[in-house]
Every structure is written in structure tokens, then in C-alpha cells.
Amino acid sequence: MTATTATTKVPVEQAQLGRVLVIGGCGFLGHHVVNLLLRDWKCDAISVVDIRCQRNRRPASDGVEYVEADITDSEGLVKVFESLRPDVVIHTASPVAQGGGATNELFRKVNIEGTRTVIDVCRRTTVKALVYTSSASVMSDNRSDLINANEDYPVIRGKQQSEYYSETKAHAEQLVLEANRAEPLPDSPSTGLFLTTAIRPSGIFGEGDVQLVKHAIMAYREGKDKVQVGTNENLFDFTYVENVAHAHLLAARALLVTHAAGVTPLDYERVDGEAFIVTNGSPIYFWDMMRGIWHAAGSERGTDHVWLLSRDLGIFLGFLSEVAFSILRKEPTFNRQRIVYSTMTRYYDISKARRRLGYEPLVSLSDGVKKTVEWTLAQEKQAAKS
């Protein structure tokens, strides 16, 4: 077993990725993909398409080309693709899953229709490879435990899938994987193969994250670190964002290699048309992750003060909160699903990504937490100043 705690930078050989386009490249994950491309990879050109390109921009000296475009607008996107001429497209654009105020309609529009358009435009232009950011949540029904789940586990769709976000991600993933090795569309200038793959990260956090770490720090400030729901024997997979970005680029390289080779790889080494679960490879007890974040955010408390709330009581309280908020006609900040998440076991087996992509996390969980909390606190300070 390799020590995943090592923080040493794995020397990624400067492999050629050609012309790379990152869709959603100003977003949380997307801008880390851009950073990594600049740091670890050799590219002929790096470009970004995003609905708005103000935030998370690289300085002009890095030579990244930013283009504002709507991925649901097919004609507009074709023009952008024709001028950027990408070989590889990394599609990371998606509305924030929770707490972003996104409606189901927006999830459907961006995740399903947007992805459909991206695939379509890829096939109408000279794109060789498409890497899609799916989500490990597509395998979860948000109730049952997932214990060391691998890619053989079924994707949960339809009525079984209680989160509409996951449903749209699963739908989009299916579209992407079905488009693998599809014939170029009639009016396409491309003559070669079009290869696709999907990455399913679990519990992404990192600089730029407005979900996990931010919420955890808020909970700590509000004194919610006193309570622990459940016995804390449930392991959960959290993944530092840079590792997820790294997996995307390894996948992109693998697709390009397959594309160049021209022959279909053997089943057990195939990357195109496949989905890959990506985590930090170190599942952790759910509340330990929270305490790790709280400690990094300045908490000097151990676990003696912790008040243990049973899962059932937690669910009951969550239900009461939902009722109270529905009377107030507001979105509940505390609900049953949160209790379920904090007490369910959900971790994955990433040996497929290790084997076929050569994936190993670059940053350990503990270092990732430190970096993220530092960033979050610095952000707060800046916000307070201005």
C-alpha cells in the first residue's frame, strides 16, 4: 500500500495535452484544472469557456484565453469551438449542488441540456477527447450505506434517486459515455475518433469551495461543534480539489494516447467510455473530518465536551425543523437529509482509477484541510476589510 499521507509532489512528466479547453474554467473545480495544466502539463493552448469569466482568472501573462459563452446555446458554442480548435475538452460546468439556490430547472438545463450541447458541438468540430465531471453521488440513493463501492455498483436513477442534482449528473454522464466512439456528425471537419470518459469525485473541497468547509466553519462559529449525531463510526470520502483536477488530466492524457494508437484497448485497461470514481483514497470518520476542519479554524477543543445525539432523535429534530420552516415558508437550514448524510457510511474503492489512470492523490487529506481552511479564513478577512 502506498502512503497517501505523503505530501511530496509526484513528478508528473510534462506530457503533451495539445489544445485544451476547460468548460467552467472559472468555477471551483475548473480553475484548479487550469492551475494544474499550467503547473504540471505541456499544452499548445489553454482556453476557458464559462458563463462569466471575472472570478478565478489567471493573470494575462499565463496566456489562458477566456471566452464567455453559454453552453446551452449550440450555435454560439460552435463558433467558439471553431475559433479555439480544442483537441481536449474538460467539461466541469455545473451549478452548485447544495445551498447555491439553484432550481431543478437550472440543474436540468445546465447539466443535461448543456452537456448534450457540448457533446454535439464536440462532434461537429475537431475535438478528440471529452472528459466529463460527473459525481460519486450518482451511485448513492442518499439513504443506504455505500461500503467501499466500486464502479460495478449501479447508478441510482429515477424514483430511487432522491436528489435531483444527482439525477441530472447521472443523465449527463450517460449521454457522455454513450457518445464515446460516436461517428463524427455529417458536417464535421473531423475524420478521427471521438473519445469520452467521466470522473466521479466524492465530497470535493478546497480553495474556492463554498460548500463543505465554509459550512463546517459556520457551524463551528455558531457553536454547533458541541453536538455529534450518531456514533461517528461511519466512514466518508472527502477529496481535495487538486486531486480531482489531477484525475481529469490523467484521463485526458489516456484518451489522447488511445486516440493516437488507433486500436481499441483491452477491456481491463480501457479508459474511453468508462466512469472513474476519484477520492483522496483515505476514507475518514465523518465527524473527525468536521473536527479536523474546526481545529484548523482555531478550535482548541478535544472531544470531552461533545454531546452525543442519537441518529433517530436527530432525524426527529430534523423533521421538526422542516415543519417549522415550512410554516415560515423558508428553506430549512437544518433538515433530515443533513442528519442522514452525517451518519451514513459512504466510501469508495478507487482501484480502477489507480490501475487505469495511474491516479494517486497529490495532496493528502490533512494538507488539503489545512490549505482550504487557511484560504477560507483569508477570504473572510478580505471580505471584512472591503
Added chain:
Amino acid sequence: MAGLKEILYYMFHPNQLRSIVQWKVWHEPVHTRDPSKEAPTLQSCFHFLNLTSRSFAAVIQELNHEMLVPIALFYLVLRGLDTIEDDMTISADKKEPLLRDFYKYMQIDGWTFTESGPNEKDRELLIHFDDVIVELKKLKKNYFDIIEDITIKMGNGMADYALNAEFQEGVLTVPQYEEYCHYVAGLVGEGLTRLFVEGEYANPALLDRMELTESMGQFLQKVNIVRDVHEDFLDKRRFWPKEIWSKYVDRWEDMFDPKYRTQAVHCSSEMILNALKHADQCLFYMAGIKEQSVFNFVAIPQTMAIATLDLVFQNPKIFYSHIKITKGDACHLMMQSTQNLAVVCDVFRRYARRIAKKNDPRDPHFLEISAACGKVRFWKLVVTTLSRIIMLTTLDVQIEQFIETLFPTQDVKKIKAVEAAQKSSENDRNDYFEAIMLIFAVVFVLLIVSGLMIGAAWFMGARFDAAFDKNVASSLKDAAKATITSIDHEEL
């Protein structure tokens, strides 16, 4: 006085007593020695074995007959080497050739060593080493060669350390620390694995994955080094690498100063984390053992080690006293280590959870320890990793079957269950329809049966109308009365 203390202790810890009683009463060794058939020299060897090591002697003597003697002798040879290495009354330039040539001496008939210091507790063994040599010569050549090879390697390793002045001050870096553990424990593991494979009691694939064997030794040694830190300090020895402890205190003595207790405990956490990383590989290793007595022999020290790790974790006592797992716990662990890999995995998981529960967010290695505990978690990992070993090396089918029987492929069931749940929405309607049909069938049968019964009763003359019509009922009653009275009359 000690007796009274013990009685009081067990009165308040009945579980402990229960474990001891259970072990004494129910434990049946897989094999037992038969001293009556042993040569006097061999008996003498076992006598020394019992003198040198209480904990190991028992498990060794329960080994199967093929492994028993080679492993007992292997242990005595290493003990002999160790006694010379430890002996501070022997000068370095005398010690070095003794250690390096020990493998030669152990082949000279009648060789003994009488110059051990008076305080060496195993000096008796060296004084009567000729008995060991007699028995070594009777060994099968393949076994002897392994013992000889390890003796050469270990003798040289020890001699290097004896000469190394830098090392005399204590270990500096983590790689040095692991190298030291390799010489004192990893090599023993290597010898044992080779003996097991030679006797066909372990899967030969273990030889291709020597890092698993290495982990077995490293884990045991590191746990001991953490636990014995105070004892070693009193003996003016230090095995904790400076690279680690210097992050917490400036001088080694400070570790034992109550003023720096928090730092010392944090430092011990890092040492424990370093040991814990071997735990999952130990489980993989044990899956490669094919015979019960050998399994017990390798499993007992491992479960004791993980239990000890739990005992020393977040425990400041290690810096001022010598702590050990209780006898009751030890017996309980031995019961569980003499069954199968599944039970041993459970023991590991249980202790990993206990360690995780004690983990303190203020500890600098909080998240790493939590993740390391999470890693010692599940059977699936053991199985997948082992199946990978199987893919990489050509193996006999036995290990695969062995794993299959131990771990009925949990995941497949799970997947099926999930898939079944997924399909249940379609099946639900089918189920509903089936249920309705079933109810109809039951009602139908009931109607027919009851119709037949009522019909038959009616044919026999049952008056159902009596149940509904009062007039008919009363007339029937009257008729009954009339018959009864008439009978009465006749009797009178």
C-alpha cells in the same frame, strides 16, 4: 498480599476473569508436544525456550510437528545472537567477530559461550548451546539453510550497529528507524515466512510480496518500541527517531518531563501513526497462511500488538511507567486469534475504532490517524488486494478458494440487493397483482370447502333454520324436552 490484590481486581473485573477461565478451559491446542519421544538434547532446547520467552514459548509449542522444531531452534539461535549483542560487558571489538561469525559457531559440535555478563538473563542458553547445535544438525537441510541465511544477515546487521557510534546515541531519521526494525524484526519475519513456505504451510506468493512479511515484523517491533519507551529510557537507550521527537521537544529527556506531557503525547501519536500504517498489510499477510497452528502462531502477536497500540494511544503513562495489556484481555485476544482471519479482522477493526474514538482533534496528526484507522476497516480491501496479488503472480487455486470461503463475496450480494431495490418499482406492481390473486384463490378455496361442509351437514339433517327463526328453535327445544322427559319416565 499480591494474591489478595488479584482477587479484589477480578471481583471488580469479572469479564477479565471470565476470559482467563475460558482460555484455560476451552483452549485446545491444535498440536501438542510429546516430550517422551524427544531426544534429551531437544528436551533441553525446549527447557531453554521456556526460560527465554514466556509469551512465545507457548505458541511455538503448539505448532504442528513439522514446523515445531525448526521454529523453536530458529528462535533459540536468534536469542543467542541477541544475548551477545545486548551484553554490555563484551567489548565492541570482541563482539563484532562473534556476531558476524555466529553462523559458523552454530555448526561446530560442542560449541558453547560462557563469557556472558552475569546479568544476562539468557546466559544459560549460551552455556548449553551445544544442545541446540546437536538439534540444528538433525534438521532437514532446506530448513537449516534458511536459519543459517537469516543468522548471517542478522549477525552482520547487529555488528554494523555495534560499531556505529552514531547509532549508539540513538536513531536519527525515520528510514534509520525502519532499518533498525528490519534487522531486529523484519529479518525474523523473512525467516519464518520462508520456513512456512518451505513446509507448504503458507502460500508461496508471500515470497513475491516480501513487503507484507516486512510489515508483520515492523508492526510488532514498532509497537514494542512505543510501549517500552520509558523502560528503554531508564536503560539509556533510545529508538524513537530524532526526526520525529525533535518536532515536539528540544531534548530527549524532556519527553519524560511532566511539563512537556502534551508534547510528548502528541509525539507518541506520530509514532503510533507510523506503526499503524502497517496494520492492513498484516491482515493481507495472514490471509496467506494455510494451516491452523501456523495461523495461530502469526496471529496472536499481531492482535496483541493492535491491542497494545490502543492501550498506549493518548496515554501519558507510557512516559513514566511500564504498561501492558491485562491478562484477561490477553486471554480474550488469544481466543480470538486462534480461529480464522475473519475473526482476526474483526479484532483489528474493533481496536482501530477504539483508537479512532480516543483520537483528539488537537493532536497534530488527528486527521491522518483517523484515516489510518479507517483503513484498517474492511474485508473488501483485503480481498481486492489479495485478488490483485493473485492476478500478478501465478498461484495455486487454494488461496483463492481460501479467501472465497472466508469472505463470501459480500459486494456482489450488496450490488444485487441495490439492483433489486432499483427494480422494485416495476416489481411492486407485479407483487401487488400477485397478492390480489393469492387472496382470491384463498377465499375461493375457503368458500368451496365451507360450502361442501355445510351442504354435507344439511344432507345429514342439520336444521340451519333454527339459528334464524325463533319459532322453529323453540319448537325444537320443546321436542327435545319431550324426548328427555319421556326417557325419564321410562327409567322411573
